[in-house]
Amino acid sequence: MNEMTITNAKYNADRIDGSQNVSINATIDGVTLSVPLDPANRHYAEIMRQVEAGTLTIQEAE
Amino acid sequence: MSKLKVTTISDPDNDNTALTIDSSGNVTASQGFVPSTQLSHRNLIINGNMQVAQRGTSGTANGYNSVDRFRAVASGFDELAITYSQDSDAPDGFSNSYKANVTTSETTVDDYEQLFIEQRIEAQNLQHLSFGTSSAKSITLSFWVKCSETGIATILLYQPDDNRGYCAQYTISSADTWEYKTLTVSGDTVGVIDNDNGVGLYVRFALAVSSAYTGGTKDAWLSYANSNEAVGQTVDVATTGGNFAITGVQLEVGSVATPFEHRSYGEELARCQRYYYKYIEGNAKFIGIGHWWTAIAIDTGITFPVTMRSVPTLVATSGSNYYYILTAGNARYISNSFNLDRSTESSTQMSVDPDVGDTAGRGGMVTSTNASASIAFDAEL
Numbered sequence: 001m002n003e004m005t006i007t008n009a010k011y012n013a014d015r016i017d018g019s020q021n022v023s024i025n026a027t028i029d030g031v032t033l034s035v036p037l038d039p040a041n042r043h044y045a046e047i048m049r050q051v052e053a054g055t056l057t058i059q060e061a062e
Numbered sequence: 063m064s065k066l067k068v069t070t071i072s073d074p075d076n077d078n079t080a081l082t083i084d085s086s087g088n089v090t091a092s093q094g095f096v097p098s099t100q101l102s103h104r105n106l107i108i109n110g111n112m113q114v115a116q117r118g119t120s121g122t123a124n125g126y127n128s129v130d131r132f133r134a135v136a137s138g139f140d141e142l143a144i145t146y147s148q149d150s151d152a153p154d155g156f157s158n159s160y161k162a163n164v165t166t167s168e169t170t171v172d173d174y175e176q177l178f179i180e181q182r183i184e185a186q187n188l189q190h191l192s193f194g195t196s197s198a199k200s201i202t203l204s205f206w207v208k209c210s211e212t213g214i215a216t217i218l219l220y221q222p223d224d225n226r227g228y229c230a231q232y233t234i235s236s237a238d239t240w241e242y243k244t245l246t247v248s249g250d251t252v253g254v255i256d257n258d259n260g261v262g263l264y265v266r267f268a269l270a271v272s273s274a275y276t277g278g279t280k281d282a283w284l285s286y287a288n289s290n291e292a293v294g295q296t297v298d299v300a301t302t303g304g305n306f307a308i309t310g311v312q313l314e315v316g317s318v319a320t321p322f323e324h325r326s327y328g329e330e331l332a333r334c335q336r337y338y339y340k341y342i343e344g345n346a347k348f349i350g351i352g353h354w355w356t357a358i359a360i361d362t363g364i365t366f367p368v369t370m371r372s373v374p375t376l377v378a379t380s381g382s383n384y385y386y387i388l389t390a391g392n393a394r395y396i397s398n399s400f401n402l403d404r405s406t407e408s409s410t411q412m413s414v415d416p417d418v419g420d421t422a423g424r425g426g427m428v429t430s431t432n433a434s435a436s437i438a439f440d441a442e443l
Contacts, residue, residue, distance in 0.1 A: 012401045012402070012403070012413075014403065014404065015355055015359070015361065015403055015413055022402065022403050022404060022405070023376075023401060023402035023403070023405070025399065025401060029123065029124070029125070031377065032380070032399055033375050033376065033377055033440075034375065034376035034378070034399070034400065034401050034402040035375045035376075035402070036372075036373040036374070036375065036402055036405050038372050038373035040259055040260065040371070040372035040373070041372045041373055041374070041375060042372075042442060042443065043375045043440070044375075
């Protein structure tokens with residue numbers, strides 16, 4: 001119920017250590033957001049829920 | 063009924079004056095005064111008088127759309143359209159309300175369609191309720207409501223950690239009239255609210271619900287079931303093109319509703335900023351000192367005014383020439399989106415690729431240059 005519509009999810013790599021991801025850019029309910037990798041963040045929690053459900057894929061950082 | 067007329071009350075042992083009553087009825091406590099419930103910070107609801115609206119004064123989207131900390135959800139509907147707003151219509155003693163105004167009616171409320179307004183309370187702010195123990199405390203919800211429909215309306219208190227809920231009814235007696243309501247709910251001796259920064263309790267006002275939510279049991283803490291969510295609700299603003307407004311929302315420990323605890327705008331804003339922080343909006347707003355990390359990449363940083371609930375999401379508009387960095391006599395425009403880089407609950411580093419490059423290591427001042435520019439941080443529940 002009330003799940004978010006998430007598209008265009010893509011990791012952002014750390015500027016200094018390019019091997020580490022620091023956030024995910026995604027369009028959530030029509031708005032472009034930059035989401036931290038914090039399980040307490042509701043956007044991140046919903047992204048990971050949809051990934052685990054197999055309905056969302058996050059692109060790797062460039 | 064009897065009446066006691068005195069001007070002084072003293073203790074029986076030493077005759078110390080404890081209370082004096084003047085000719086106008088004013089009472090002065092001369093010794094220590096120990097209340098059974100706390101005198102301040104009683105209200106567990108944030109922005110209960112709807113005075114803070116960082117996102118703007120109106121919106122049409124599901125979720126957090128205007129007044130801070132309150133979210134509205136219209137789930138499953140086909141035709142329904144609603145405008146949510148921070149409205150100036152309010153009862154005496156208040157300046158604002160949160161109003162849902164149906165602009166396109168729903169033909170019928172079908173199975174599992176529902177419309178509600180709610181506030182989600184952070185779990186670690188609820189530990190003194192002692193839920194899940196034999197000492198669980200009663201709580202009282204009070205609020206002002208104005209609705210275009212008369213009938214039975216409901217409140218759901220939902221405790222997600224243990225998936226438990228309590229439905230209580232109230233009656234809207236007169237249409238389009240501000241009415242004050244109070245509901246006292248016994249403490250839940252079974253479900254434990256975790257001591258963390260997640261959701262501890264939903265306080266949900268139903269505006270329209272399908273029959274799937276109305277046929278269960280009210281006035282008891284139970285394992286959540288759809289049928290227990292809005293038991294007996296008849297109020298329906300969705301099919302009637304109606305409206306529903308609330309303000310003065312207060313949830314407090316105890317079985318008595320005390321007067322609404324008015325807080326200053328600054329104090330209420332700071333409480334709201336733990337969950338959402340509007341940093342800048344509009345043209346010519348300073349964002350931060352930045353520097354060219356590489357010839358094609360800029361970093362800047364922001365410190366939040368209060369510690370946010372979680373590491374927040376960056377909510378920033380972007381577009382052609384929305385921002386620039388002033389550096390060495392030049393304005394280098396920024397049309398791309400900002401990205402969160404290293405961030406905590408207290409501060410964030412943001413990165414962005416400007417439209418043209420410059421010398422790595424050069425510093426500058428990042429500023430907005432468009433009326434639609436906006437940067438905010440979202441750590442809502």
